[in-house]
Amino acid sequence: MTVLPYLAVSACLFGIGLYGLLSSRNFIKMLLSAEVIFNGGLLALLSLAAASGAPPTGGTIAILAIAIAAAEVGVAVSIAILMFMLKGDVDVYKLEKFKG
Amino acid sequence: MSERTIELYIGPQHPGSGHMRFDITLDGDIIVKAEPSIGYVHRSVEKIAETKTYIQIAPLVERPSLADTVNPNLGYILALEKLLGIEAPPRAQYLRTLAAEANRIHSHFYGIGILGIMLGSSTAFMWAFADREIMIELLQMLTGARITYSYVIPGGVRRDLPVGFKEAAEKALRYLERRLKDYEKLFFENPVTVARLKGVGVLKKEDAIALGIVGPNLRASGVHYDVRRIEPYAAYDDLDFEVVVKKEGDSYARLMARVEEIKQSMRIIRQVLEKIPDGPILHEKYYKMIPPKTRKQIEETGRLKFPAAFATLKPPKGEALSRVEGARGEFLYYVVSDGSPRPYRFRMVSPSFRNVWLFAHLLPGHRLADIPAIYGSIDYFPPCADR
């Protein structure tokens, strides 16, 4: 079995995540869609790594990516909490008022 | 209501609420507002009392506060005796003190047990509820009943000290002293208990006075106030005991105040058994009314037969006020007589009714998980407040 089907799945994930990201105004929802995109990207990375000459390097990068992604979840959620505390809402269209 | 807060209704059917309800407003985990909503077990003692004869009221006033029954009974009888213008003989006074103190120990164990289960220590709960049985047994030996004794009657008490009571009491007290050390190891000095109670629900001295708090809760806030000392009744004037006062005013101080009071009560019981004078157990005015044959029987068994006069007790016109120090705090009675066999007006102020405001005062600012800790430490008893 080649890696092509995996890449197809990753492309689908990317597309779905993109749709969610563009069509939502809720901060958390956007974040979740971005995470779907991240999953697609991760899968593409690993598939390509598996097909390339040096799989361990790809795997290492993937591990680091997952760790950073988990950290990013923490940061993004903190922002969401702050936003919720200050505005009682998580609508991104109101986010511009945070400027300055 | 803002977006951030939630309203939480705890009770009246909740494992931690007792027969009452709290309307709690929460912000995150912090209590913003707490309102105790009482009245779920109201049984209208005061109004019923106006339809009963004076001697029938004696068992009625015991009902609201089942862990602590001698003290409300005693308080009412004291008011009635003031109306009648009599005073019990010394031996009866000592016996009243004995029953009241044994009952106080029983009630404090009950409170400690409730605090234990509220904090999640089922062992403290089971132990305390089992050890309260010791005092119930002792009082059963004295009075013949387990919970509602109706031991104190106008002019005296119902029964004399039974044979072998002194030894039994000494044995029970020694057992409880031993047990208190076990409690100390398992519950009072348990790091988790201390962490849950220390610094939680601090009641300042001024606030305690301003709110009119009574009983161990008041004394745990540093106020030296005990009806037994300030307005001595029964035999308390002759007895040597300390009023337990704690400075901290937090939940832990309230718990430990009760523990210390148990020890003081033990001391009082020992003194009573030592000092108790010989003599009649009923005022001679009523004793004379009993037929001589029955009188002889009473002297043999030590068990009183009520004189017929009790059925139609008619105090002269007037009013009387009495207070006693119950286990949970001060009981206050106000009885107005219009010369008929029934009181014209009967007022009973129970300690839990005065302590219930503590919830609204202490809970805000604490976490949701502190509700049981504070509730248990106040030793609040809903029927006692609802009457």
Added chain:
Amino acid sequence: MFQANIVEGLIFTLAAALTIASAALVVSAKSLVYSAFFLALVGAGNAVFMAMLGFPVISLFQLSVYVGAAVTFILFSITMFRKPVRIEPTAGILALDAAVLATAGLLYAFQSVTGTPVSVGFKEISSLLIGKYRFALIIASLALVTTLIEAITLAMRGEMK
């Protein structure tokens, strides 16, 4: 050999169906809690793919760290779960167009890739991590720990207010 291939194909098909369906549900579910839950499923399906691609370590890492992080998501979705999610219709169609285009483009780009997966043990990866990528590892773990602590303290402070 033939049998093994069939089993592999079957697992792949199942996992692909699960992952794509979950991804679709992430973006379409009405409630954020369900969205977050399905994100956990996407992560789990992705972990299956990784294992099949020959990266068992990364698969388990993904399962424990990433799917574990989904808990955080769900938790905070619950706290903010008051208002329904609105989707603007015009933006929705535009988004759909963009998504379809992106998918097609990616599929086209990936067409030329050939090759078959090989198995990678954790020893190789860990030696790489400790050796060549040591610095990145330290940075990543520090970032992970500090952000988690930060998230917690922020959340706790919010509660204490």
Added chain:
Amino acid sequence: MQVSEIISWLINLLFYKPEVFCPIFYPGLVTILALLIFIIWLERKIAAKVQLRYGPLYVTRKAGGILQLLADLLRYMFQEPIIPKTVDKIAFIAGPVLLFATAYVPAALLPATAEFTGLRSELSLLAVLALLTLAPIFDIIIGWGSNNKFSLIGSMREGYIVMSYEIPMFLSTLAIAMVYGSLNIVEIVEMQSRCWGILLNPIAAATFLLVALISTARFPFEIAEAETEIVMGPYTEYSGILYGLLMGASYVKFYVLSMLFALLFLGGWHPSITWLEKIHPAAPGLVVFIKALIIMVFGIFLRAVYPRFRVDQAIRVGWHLLFMLSMLSIAYSLAVIWLVG
């Protein structure tokens, strides 16, 4: 002839193939169910002993009421599970089932003995840990799905506690794995034949034990379902078999963590009793089971001793104490590696 062949094939499949035997019998489902009945009975019995009462007694009076829990289980099975109108039905029903399943699956992957394991992998330790982290998701989902404020608060508490104990759990396990240089449970156990893990890294052992207590809501950390505060926490709305599953899940998780503790720190099946192998290839694994049982008895005994902490205190324990301890355990492991080589 043919029937007997089929029977012997079946017996061979069920009892002598580790891939089937481990999930179903030991350390899998059958052991778990028997253990559930026994350990809850024992918990009640020990608490009763401390509290000067009898505990379960009337079902099989001669055996001290040991079948009481079986009776309870039967009652849960046949009781109508009430599903309130206001709940989110899918989450409400699927939650407990999935919670129990995710709690059970890691148990199926644990090895019985060196030769007899359900999962042969270089990464079996990581696999068990990864599966253990999945359960809290369902705990939170059911609290949310119950649509009850008490459930919701219970779930939030659970979530906060999860975040505080998960990292120490991983770090302490990885610390002991570092000492042995392996992520394979079987290998780790084999290397403990001379020196138990608890001696090599006592800090990691202590951390792991505390984490096991916190994550399975044993006293004094029974916070998410604190009865006097939030009724039953996430489980408030449940009844019948669904409630039985929820209650069981926490014990199953405790069992898995105790087994893991016995395997990682207490030498697993060492000292191995070889003659047991004549009875059944998995029989020497009983040593692990007994060690795990001792841990569990310790855990349930705490119910009789401690009240419960407040949630912020538990989180403080998680972050201040456990996190530091787990960091220390990693450092300790590095020191051991550096010293011993």
